[in-house]
Amino acid sequence: MPPLCDVEGQDRALEGLKRALKGQRLHHAYLFAGPDGVGKRLAAQGLAEALLCEHPLDDGDACTQCKACRRVAEQQHPDLHVLERQDRPDGKGLERQIKIDQVRALQRALSFKSFEGGRRVVLLLEAEAMNPATANALLKTLEEPGDDTFFVLVSHAPNRLLPTILSRCQRVRFGPLSRAYVTRRLTELAELTPDAGALLAGLSEGSIGRGLALASSGLLARRAELIAAIDDPHGLRRLDALSELADQLGRDKAELPLFFLLLRTWYRDLLLLQAGRPAEALVHQDLADRARRSAAEVPFSAIDHRLALIQATERDILDGNANARLFLERLFVHLVDDARAIRAGSAR
Ligand SMILES: [Zn+2]
Incomplete structure (x- = not known):
């Protein structure tokens, strides 16, 4: 002690x-x-x-x-x-x-x-x-x-x-710990590369404890794949593929907090880019190119709306015991519909 x-x-x-x-x-x-x-x-x-x-x-x-x-x-x-x-x-x-x-x-x-x-x-x-x-x-x-x-x-x-x-x-x-400090400690404690430590520090929102819990999660390795599946600026994704993803995620409730964290931090990164912040401020720095493309294509109000949908679904599932598969599927449908509406609007 x-x-x-x-x-x-x-x-x-x-x-x-x-x-x-x-x-x-x-x-x-x-x-x-x-x-x-x-x-x-x-x-x-x-x-x-x-x-x-x-x-x-x-x-x-x-x-x-x-x-x-x-x-x-x-x-x-x-x-x-x-x-x-x-x-x-x-x-x-x-x-x-x-x-x-x-x-x-x-x-x-x-x-x-x-x-x-x-x-x-x-x-x-x-x-x-x-x-x-x-x-x-x-x-x-x-x-x-x-x-x-x-x-x-x-x-x-x-x-x-x-x-x-x-x-x-x-x-x-006690406030959240600084990103630089959490990066250094996580890199030491979980024996990570500095890049992996920085990513985890961004995701852990200033908590060493959460960072260590995330380090052992299987979803982390699938981060780029999951973000690619959800980040769909034009709503072109096939719904049956998303429904399968909802089914998969719904089966392992222990991993869901990390999944929501990935989604939230992703859309927050897009908002930061739109606000003119540099790539170093992002959580998903290694996916900065993708983030820049999406941030350029999706209007601020739409990103904000998606963030709200994600947070509401997270609350329903994690605090309210809603059926995870059903609510995730509903979220994915909302996100796709939202993107399609923007595309239809801009085509007019
Ligand atoms: Zn003493």
Whole structure:
């Protein structure tokens, strides 16, 4: 578990926290909020280590060498309490929610003296996974934490937290990581060529975690082929071929988020070109020639409309459990119809 100074690419988010740590002016409860895979959890663990360290450095960060630091790193420190979704008893993944029993067990543990006679740290990961009853139970503890107890809530969806919880926490905003930084890290971590790292960084929208998940996806190798199938400026594509593609994609729901990401980033690239941005700003830089052709042929309003269709279909399928094959097919028909209408309009 790295100390706080090892969390890279989040200087702006962590600056205030480091100052508070150095000056011993910490709040009792923090909310680390921001997209997945940008270092929130790493920072929360780093803060826990700094708070429990026996010989903190001059800047307040953890020494990483003492017994306390080693125990925090192994998640074995008796005064570090981590609340997160538990494994389901049937072994099929994680529970959907953090349980109220977990909060009650925490409260019992906090009602005793700390083991080491010093600070205690509670890390609450995926804080949005608390239902209102659980959150209300936690609220009592957040309101009267005791002098040496510190809470760090971590969430990618802080809008799902109760306002009463939010008002108790000092919010630290974690933004998407810079493209240059994500490119460098992904290239190192997934052992990619710089070009592949740059593509993945563009697709991952500032999240190392998402980039790593994408690196192992089979759809990535088929990117150029998929874009060629969908990007059809004149609506000349045969619908039965697209229907087959919908069928194929609909069968592997795990790959669908990446498919939508490919489509969205493609059309966004076209909009960037129309706005006069250089090829270096594109996600699909290696397909820049194709993108330039399409951007020259399809009007802005049509691209914008297609982007909206894609996003609506993505929401229907991924959030709304709509039939993937059916909705994809409907999307493809819309895209072709749209292109044909433009062609008919310009031929008149
Ligand atoms: Zn230490």
